[in-house]
Amino acid sequence: MRIRDRIKSDAATFKRLDKREKMLFVWDYYRVPIIAATIVIVLVSIIMLRLGRNDTSLYVVMVNANNEVESTIIYDLLESGGVETENNYIDVETSYTLRYDDVTKTDVDTVEVLAVRFGIGDLDVFAADEAVFESYATKGAFVDLSLFIPAEILQQNEADLYRYKNEDGHEIVGGIWIREGSPLYEAGFYRGDALIGVAALAQNLDNAIVLVKQILVH
16 A cells, blocks of 8 residues: 555544544554654753753762752762862753553653663663662663772672672672662652662763762761
8 A cells, every 4th residue: 555545544544533542543553653753852852951061070860759859969979079069060860750560650751761861871870769770770771880989898888789690690789779878868869768870871980980989888
């Protein structure tokens, strides 16, 4: 069937459907271009945003976090680790929601947005509850912190380390726990246990390591 005939046929079918059936029709037949268009829009938006933030020194994304929290804890931790933040921009994003147990509470664009951000290195530090964090850990999304944080610090904080086997079968320290007593927990970003790690494609790797290290030792 020629494209023109296919369009006419789809249009005729579409007119006969009720509102709910029309929505299902569009999704069933056009979900691939819809998803592709969404990804393109997200990618362009992120690139344009980055072009306007050339002085950004760290991108932090916290999924399923309390987005009403107003805190300087990220800046405080970086400064305690020796990072100068006065003239740099720290991007802290807490608006994303992703629930595997209840999709009705999930931002429909979150999966696509995070895929793009991980893929182009548009986030340096990632935090989420265990289920979400683990889903990205299994995809090799995080660096092995044992390669960057001194062994003695890791040994002193063993209970707070999140270890797992990577795609090559090697055990790595891919994240650290955010629990009661942790700076981010006490600041109110999470009301339950969560995890934080450094993205494998982090553009600001040094600052990301400093932040995670300071969270671990505080």
